[in-house]
Amino acid sequence: MRVLVTGGAGYIGSVAATILIERGYEVSILDDLSTGHTELLTPGAKFINGSLLEKATVLSALEGVEAVIHFGGKSLVGESVQKPEIYWNTNVNGTRILLEAMREKGISKIVFSSTAATYGQPKSIPITEDSQTKPTNPYGASKLAVDYMLTSEAIAHNLGAISLRYFNVAGAYQAKSGWLTENHNPETHLIPNVLKATSDNPLKIFGADWPTEDKTCIRDYVHVIDLIDAHIMALDKLEPGKHEIINLGCGTGYSVKQVMDAAKAAVGHQIPSVIADRRAGDPAVLIADISKAKSFLGWSPTRDLQVMVFDTWQSQNASNK
Ligand code: UDP
Numbered sequence: 001m002r003v004l005v006t007g008g009a010g011y012i013g014s015v016a017a018t019i020l021i022e023r024g025y026e027v028s029i030l031d032d033l034s035t036g037h038t039e040l041l042t043p044g045a046k047f048i049n050g051s052l053l054e055k056a057t058v059l060s061a062l063e064g065v066e067a068v069i070h071f072g073g074k075s076l077v078g079e080s081v082q083k084p085e086i087y088w089n090t091n092v093n094g095t096r097i098l099l100e101a102m103r104e105k106g107i108s109k110i111v112f113s114s115t116a117a118t119y120g121q122p123k124s125i126p127i128t129e130d131s132q133t134k135p136t137n138p139y140g141a142s143k144l145a146v147d148y149m150l151t152s153e154a155i156a157h158n159l160g161a162i163s164l165r166y167f168n169v170a171g172a173y174q175a176k177s178g179w180l181t182e183n184h185n186p187e188t189h190l191i192p193n194v195l196k197a198t199s200d201n202p203l204k205i206f207g208a209d210w211p212t213e214d215k216t217c218i219r220d221y222v223h224v225i226d227l228i229d230a231h232i233m234a235l236d237k238l239e240p241g242k243h244e245i246i247n248l249g250c251g252t253g254y255s256v257k258q259v260m261d262a263a264k265a266a267v268g269h270q271i272p273s274v275i276a277d278r279r280a281g282d283p284a285v286l287i288a289d290i291s292k293a294k295s296f297l298g299w300s301p302t303r304d305l306q307v308m309v310f311d312t313w314q315s316q317n318a319s320n321k
Contacts, residue, residue, distance in 0.1 A: 003067050014036075014037075109160050110162075117140030125285050127289060128289040163245045195312055217282055223301065250301045263309050
């Protein structure tokens with residue numbers, strides 16, 4: 001079976017494309033390389049360099065395809081506040097064009113990369129799929145709009161869809177061609193920043209006055225390999241006319257200080273850090289309820305925080321050589 005991976009030159013999409021090929025799927029990748037990297041492209045995958053906004057390109061990328069895993073889109077919260085129009089265009093309009101092209105081609109299976117940002121500030125923890133969705137930024141709002149789009153497309157046109165709502169994705173994958181890892185510019189994510197911290201450029205801890213046990217923010221981290229396993233399991237669970245929404249995390253929270261301790265164990269020295277102001281829009285605690293992922297997909301995460309930090313550290317060392 002051939003799968004189209006949109007956004008396959010990005011961090012998560014490249015791990016998906018690689019693992020799909022390793023498991024015997026045929027893979028096409030559609031990516032406009034606006035934030036992706038050619039060195040992350042999977043050998044053996046068919047690459048189409050183009051945008052989700054060009055329908056003719058999307059139609060040609062769908063050639064011979066049976067299912068789509070849709071990662072392509074914009075994912076920076078701060079940028080989405082500054083330039084919301086990009087998020088409504090790429091994430092919402094891009095997906096609308098993709099669904100239109102899929103309908104024309106008679107392709108009715110899609111797994112969508114959604115996000116915990118659709119929930120906004122949670123009223124209670126852990127967050128279930130039935131929790132209130134009230135995004136606090138255009139990024140989360142655009143992903144929520146796509147979730148609604150998929151629900152209506154499933155009902156009206158018999159699409160089989162699953163939205164996977166990621167919490168904090170971390171870790172790296174060592175493919176035969178090299179490490180597939182996070183490489184954002186600027187990097188905003190905690191784990192790569194912890195590992196890059198030096199005494200000249202210490203980690204900024206965004207707030208040490210939160211209502212948590214050690215006063216730093218708590219997040220739910222999930223390894224990118226576990227995350228992709230869930231996508232591949234989701235491909236087998238798609239049913240025409242149904243749209244399911246499923247959280248993906250590890251179901252446990254780790255504080256910024258606990259992440260720093262895990263990094264200390266990996267690198268063998270204390271992580272240089274300074275306390276900085278809280279970052280606008282950060283909730284104190286985000287933890288997923290992953291019981292639906294377990295019951296519906298039969299999925300459970302298997303790699304803990306120490307593995308996520310260690311893999312990221314190894315991948316950073318390899319790319320610095
Ligand atoms: N964080 C931090 N310093 C950094 C980056 C992140 O203290 O340099 C904190 C951030 O405030 C949040 C947690 O680490 O509580 C995870 O942030 P990240 O940006 O990795 O993911 P988010 O939860 O925002 O999607």
